Amino acid sequence: MRELDTRLGFLGQFSAVDMVEVRAQVGGTLTGIYFKDGAIVRKGDLLFTIDPVSYEIRLAQEQAQLEAAKARLVLADQELHRIQEPKQNDAGTAQNVEQRTSDRRAAQAAMDDAQARIRDARYDLDHCGITAPFMGRMGTHLVSLGNLIAGSRAATSPTTLLATLVSLDPIHLDFDVSEPDLQTLSNYRALTEGALPSNLELALGSDTAYARHGTLDFIDNIFDRSSGTIHARATVPNADFRLMLGVSERQ
Incomplete structure (x- = not known):
């Protein structure tokens, strides 16, 4: 890293910007694995599938319940409309209208509940396929086909x-970053009215040329007195995927 005509040398280690544990949102028998261990996958790629049959059955059951709820709502509407007709002027009409109105509301609530249950069942069915949330490299699969x-x-x-x-x-x-180097960075910040030095030059492994570049984007807020250092982090482009997690590099 060149700042104030001085190169500050650090040994760093690569880590992932994002890491996720792939887990299922629904349970069942694992029926498919669609990647090779260590392979690079794209966002949305199918990784695993779970047997969908039980979730298909549940969705069909909920759809049947919705049809029944629709039929009850139609009947309740008809009954309410009939009793509200002007010719219905007997003494019990007001009470009957109130009862039919209540029946109609209950039928509507039942249909709304059935629709919600369908969305819930469809959500489970859709999540029988587990996809990659972002582009990255897979680890090894930890569960074999046929496992519950x-x-x-x-x-x-x-x-x-x-x-x-x-x-x-x-x-x-x-x-x-050591305390002396941190002081150099602080001096730079003072001279530039608060700006942090941001450009990093990196050498990979035993390379002598600093051929890669990154951006310093974080310095911790606590100095570790036991080690005499403070933690810092840079973000480095890796379009060719040559940089590997855990590998140490110089900058």
């Missing part, structure tokens, strides 16, 4: 870890 896996929408109950996915581009470079 546990799923939960909000992870309120134990769920089965299927695999891990880490992002690749850009990538984070984590490193520690």
Whole structure:
């Protein structure tokens, strides 16, 4: 890193900007694995499938309940309309209208509930296929075909870890800054009225040329007295996927 005509040398380690544990939101038998261990996947790529039959059955049942609720609502509308006709002027009409109105509201509520149950059932069915939330590299699959896996929408109950996915581009470079180097950065900040030095030059492995560039975007707010350093982080483009997580690099 060149600042104030001085190169400050650090040894850093790459880490993912995003990492996710791939878990199911519904439970069932694992019926498909659609990636190779260590492969690069794109956002939306299908990773796993769960047997959908039980969820298809539930959706069909809820759709049948909706049809029944619609029929009850139609009948309630007809009964209410009939009793509200002018010729219905007997002494019990007001009470009957109130009862039919209540029946109609109950029928409408039942239909609304059936529609909500259909959305719920369809949500479960749609999540029998587990897709990649972003582009990245897959780890190894941790569950084999035919296994019964546990799923939960909000992870309120134990769920089965299927695999891990880490992002690749850009990538984070984590490193520690010594107290003297931190002072140099502070001096730079004072001279530039608060701006942080941002441009980093990186050398990969045993390379002597600083051929890659990154951006310093974070310095921690607590100095670690036990190690005499403070943690910092840069973001580095990695369009060719050459940079690997956990590898140490110089900057």
